[in-house]
Amino acid sequence: MDQKLQLWFTELQTDDMALSCRVKKTLHQEETPFQSLAVLDTEQFGRMLVLDNVIQTTVRDEFVYHEMMAHVALNTHALPKKVLVIGGGDGGVVREVVKHRSVEKVVHCEIDGAVIEASRKYLPEISCALDDPRVDIVIDDGIKHVREHKKTYDVIIVDSTDPVGPAEGLFSASFYRSIYEALNEDGLFVAQTESPFFNRDLIPRLYKDISAVFPVTRLFLACVPTYPGGLWTFTMGSKRYDPLEVDIAGIPQMDTKYYSPAVHRSCFVLPPFVEELLVQG
Numbered sequence: 001m002d003q004k005l006q007l008w009f010t011e012l013q014t015d016d017m018a019l020s021c022r023v024k025k026t027l028h029q030e031e032t033p034f035q036s037l038a039v040l041d042t043e044q045f046g047r048m049l050v051l052d053n054v055i056q057t058t059v060r061d062e063f064v065y066h067e068m069m070a071h072v073a074l075n076t077h078a079l080p081k082k083v084l085v086i087g088g089g090d091g092g093v094v095r096e097v098v099k100h101r102s103v104e105k106v107v108h109c110e111i112d113g114a115v116i117e118a119s120r121k122y123l124p125e126i127s128c129a130l131d132d133p134r135v136d137i138v139i140d141d142g143i144k145h146v147r148e149h150k151k152t153y154d155v156i157i158v159d160s161t162d163p164v165g166p167a168e169g170l171f172s173a174s175f176y177r178s179i180y181e182a183l184n185e186d187g188l189f190v191a192q193t194e195s196p197f198f199n200r201d202l203i204p205r206l207y208k209d210i211s212a213v214f215p216v217t218r219l220f221l222a223c224v225p226t227y228p229g230g231l232w233t234f235t236m237g238s239k240r241y242d243p244l245e246v247d248i249a250g251i252p253q254m255d256t257k258y259y260s261p262a263v264h265r266s267c268f269v270l271p272p273f274v275e276e277l278l279v280q281g
């Protein structure tokens, strides 16, 4: 029998369910002023960013989440030039945003500079666009940043941790109103909005709050293996453009592994158990 020591990282994804991954090596661990941060090298998913014991991203499955956060929104806007990314300290969303030629400026507002530093060092394939000349990194609270910037952005992408601690306010009605005001007159935003299996109280509330502010509100889905339940929701609020009305034949060819023009359309097709979340609110 192989007696080699086996180390496992376990995330309690609900009070009654866990995901465990065998760890090859702990690459980094620190307590930042905001959260506990770790980068682990795992057998199944490769290098993994963990905040407060919750998996944020891994080098093997990150492409799904980052592509879907960026491209559905940017290909819905007719000419996105100025983009704000809130959170997303690993840099994955920024890497996807700068693939769009129309984008002139990306403001990346992350509350915890330590996440950016650790990602630069241990996750270079995810953080690789943070030095793009179009990217300005701002270490600040995203809630404060949107309050202080009116009519500034074409697209805002909220790549937050779960709705606890510093991210709690990123899931509030007042934050959605500030986002509306921070957007230009044809602006739109997208946020990660958690699991349709395990956040069945939260999603209807968010959808109702976003619909109260934005004339167009759409929820879409993607499959992220390391997030609880695998299936994940994203919600877009838009002042003018409807992602369902995009002429997908006009979407330019992109270097992506999950997002495609056909996925842009299909991700809005919701199974009934998800659809029903949108009428409960």
Ligand code: SAM
Binding pocket: 034, 051, 055, 056, 057, 065, 086, 087, 088, 089, 090, 109, 110, 111, 112, 115, 140, 141, 142, 143, 159, 160, 161, 162, 166, 167, 168, 170, 192
């Ligand atoms: N994709 C991930 C997920 O869904 O689990 C999120 C990844 S990203 C690392 C989340 C980032 O949001 C963290 O680095 C965290 O520091 C940042 N964050 C949390 N609250 C924030 C706030 N109020 N303003 C700006 N960034 C915030």
